[in-house]
Amino acid sequence: DAGVTQSPTHLIKTRGQQVTLRCSPKSGHDTVSWYQQALGQGPQFIFQYYEEEERQRGNFPDRFSGHQFPNYSSELNVNALLLGDSALYLCASSLDRNGYTFGSGTRLTVV
Amino acid sequence: ILNVEQSPQSLHVQEGDSTNFTCSFPSSNFYALHWYRWETAKSPEALFVMTLNGDEKKKGRISATLNTKEGYSYLYIKGSQPEDSATYLCAFETSYDKVIFGPGTSLSVIP
Numbered sequence: 001d002a003g004v005t006q007s008p009t010h011l012i013k014t015r016g017q018q019v020t021l022r023c024s025p026k027s028g029h030d031t032v033s034w035y036q037q038a039l040g041q042g043p044q045f046i047f048q049y050y051e052e053e054e055r056q057r058g059n060f061p062d063r064f065s066g067h068q069f070p071n072y073s074s075e076l077n078v079n080a081l082l083l084g085d086s087a088l089y090l091c092a093s094s095l096d097r098n099g100y101t102f103g104s105g106t107r108l109t110v111v
Numbered sequence: 112i113l114n115v116e117q118s119p120q121s122l123h124v125q126e127g128d129s130t131n132f133t134c135s136f137p138s139s140n141f142y143a144l145h146w147y148r149w150e151t152a153k154s155p156e157a158l159f160v161m162t163l164n165g166d167e168k169k170k171g172r173i174s175a176t177l178n179t180k181e182g183y184s185y186l187y188i189k190g191s192q193p194e195d196s197a198t199y200l201c202a203f204e205t206s207y208d209k210v211i212f213g214p215g216t217s218l219s220v221i222p
Contacts, residue, residue: 003154004154033210035212040214041214042115042117042200042212042213042214042215043155043200043212044212045209045210045211045212048208055208056207056208056209090154090155097142097143097204097208098160099145099157099160100145100157100202100210101154101157102147102154102155102156103154104152104153104154105154
């Protein structure tokens with residue numbers, strides 16, 4: 001049973017560029033949440049997708065957007081990248097609030 | 112603004128020592144409290160999900176307690192081993208399906 005898969009694992013982008021990160025949830029899970037973890041901090045909630053719609057959103061600007069597909073996989077898009085967007089981006093999937101399964105994350109570096 | 116705090120920020124113990132950490136969270140809108148273990152270069156691994164005041168959970172040498180009225184949870188590790196070295200994250204899940212993570216406690220167990 002595959003867990004949560006994220007791609008790519010590492011990414012380097014230039015300021016001002018756009019990036020798309022991908023997440024495939026654990027089999028049977030229908031809800032996907034995205035988190036940003038900056039160095040030395042706990043994960044910060046970005047948003048959550050359920051039934052292809054954004055259900056909850058944290059305190060992140062509109063440059064952060066997402067999408068969920070009919071197969072429950074999800075994308076996180078960040079536009080106009082800033083140096084401060086450099087972080088580990090984690091995806092977590094869940095079903096009926098029975099705990100969360102995390103992927104290994106995508107390490108984004110903005111230069 | 113909902114805030115989840117963890118203490119201490121980091122901890123160094125000798126192999127065989129027992130240790131404990133604290134997670135503090137808001138006492139309102141409570142749904143569940145999660146504990147995760149996060150080893151370097153791996154995904155956060157779910158340890159416990161607790162929903163009821165007075166809950167106690169145990170998994171091997173690790174146990175956790177929950178006090179929802181005063182807003183805290185303790186995680187205990189009995190007889191620490193080097194493989195317990197990790198960051199321990201707690202996460203407060205609200206009744207409106209939002210999850211807020213604490214900053215984590217970094218544990219190093221010295222052989």
